[in-house]
Amino acid sequence: MMSLLSNCTSGGCGAKIGPGELSKVLSGMPVFGDPRLLVGFDASDDAAVYQIDQDTAIVSTVDFFSPMVDDARSFGRIAAANALSDVYSMGGTPLFALNLVCYPERMELDALGEILLGGAEKIQEAGAVLCGGHSIYDKEPKYGLAVTGRLDPQRIWRNNTPAPGDQLILTKPLGIGIVMAALRGEMADEQAVQAAISSMQRLNKYAAEKMHSFPISACTDITGFGLLAHAREMAGEGTSLVLYSSELPYIPQAYKYAGDYLITAAAQRNRNHMQGFVDLGDTPFALQELMFDPQTSGGLFLSAPKSCAQELLSAIQEVEPLARIVGEVLLPQNSPILVR
Structure with a gap:
């Protein structure tokens, strides 16, 4: 065939x-x-x-x-x-x-x-x-x-309405695009490929069902524009988002591939688009690439009040064990997105 x-x-x-x-x-x-x-x-x-x-x-x-x-x-x-x-x-x-x-x-x-x-x-x-x-x-x-x-028109989860003080949750690991690029180059580890395929095939239905019991300020799914460009859309004009680089879930082998400069044209487009909108601090290059990496059928990225974020995360982890609190929402800073 x-x-x-x-x-x-x-x-x-x-x-x-x-x-x-x-x-x-x-x-x-x-x-x-x-x-x-x-x-x-x-x-x-x-x-x-x-x-x-x-x-x-x-x-x-x-x-x-x-x-x-x-x-x-x-x-x-x-x-x-x-x-x-x-x-x-x-x-x-x-x-x-x-x-x-x-x-x-x-x-x-x-x-x-x-x-x-x-x-x-x-x-x-x-x-x-x-x-x-x-x-x-x-x-x-x-x-x-x-x-x-x-x-319900009264309960729409928009992608750009986070509230200062909220915490940010990501439900699936990053690195899909990098692993798929390694697969095309016949360099991918079988375990990494299976992790990526399993993640892409998994419906966000189950995480969303857990979320319906909580007040959600904003939500989007991470796809081809990568985490950082979707985060930029979420921040809008009224907030800044801080991402905790040490808390980001990702496919372990994807970090190694990125460190070896196995990167994609789409990630470079995302990086170019985000120039001037993100303060990456001293974030290692490989981790930067994971945040610019285009995700296919990626996870949900959501903002929820800090008072219930840990309880919400625990509920989501019942169906998405790698989900993490990955940041917080602030009043506008000198950059819409700050990685720390």
């Missing part, structure tokens, strides 16, 4: 257009003033939220990319988990999904069937239903979902 990776120049969320380039393009878009549109693309949030009535809003998102692993079923699971994550990060519950497929004519259809089966497994696990989709021929295989969910 033809290799998925041999047909792709990039994969996963590392294939995303960089945040700087994307913001330039979106700056020319018209403003849509429908008062029922509670969250639109102007907020750089994870999904759109549209109010239906006083008690109900729908949350809608779309995400797809080319493979980052050779196993077709695993790729389908990862792509679906990644797309579903945007609904969880807004505080919503997925209702239904549509497949998005790009596939080369030269490739065997058996692999496409495996990709779709992997995606369907995750949709079922999410408690949602698959309703159809759209497919085209393309030079590279790509797969993902358009997902619609439901949420």
Whole structure:
């Protein structure tokens, strides 16, 4: 069977257009003033939220990319988990999904069937239903979902509303992009690859379910822009975020690969975009790279009151054992993001 990776120049969320380039393009878009549109693309949030009535809003998102692993079923699971994550990060519950497929004519259809089966497994696990989709021929295989969910319009988790005094929690380890780059270069340790694949396939559903019992100030999921660029979005104009470098969870081998300068083009784009917005202090280069590293189906990054953060972390660790309190929210400092 033809290799998925041999047909792709990039994969996963590392294939995303960089945040700087994307913001330039979106700056020319018209403003849509429908008062029922509670969250639109102007907020750089994870999904759109549209109010239906006083008690109900729908949350809608779309995400797809080319493979980052050779196993077709695993790729389908990862792509679906990644797309579903945007609904969880807004505080919503997925209702239904549509497949998005790009596939080369030269490739065997058996692999496409495996990709779709992997995606369907995750949709079922999410408690949602698959309703159809759209497919085209393309030079590279790509797969993902358009997902619609439901949420309470009074309890939206936005990505840019942390409160000074809050603590910050990250639910999954960093290093996915670096490990996948090592895999492409045939330098990856099997244990690291399995840790990365397991993390990418795991739904953020379970961490989000724990979070619903607590007051969440802000939430996003860490994807292609890396931890630091997502943290910059969360800080907004009204706060600064301090990240504790010693508390960051990461795949151990990814730190070694980064120290050996096994880095990605997407991480460099993220680093360039964050110039002037982050004070890295004396953070080692390898750890810097882990924070710039593009994550595929990464964890939830959330802000919650200090009074309940430890209890919330303990609850999340029941389903995500590597989750950690990784920082705190301050009134604006001389930089939006400070790493200490």
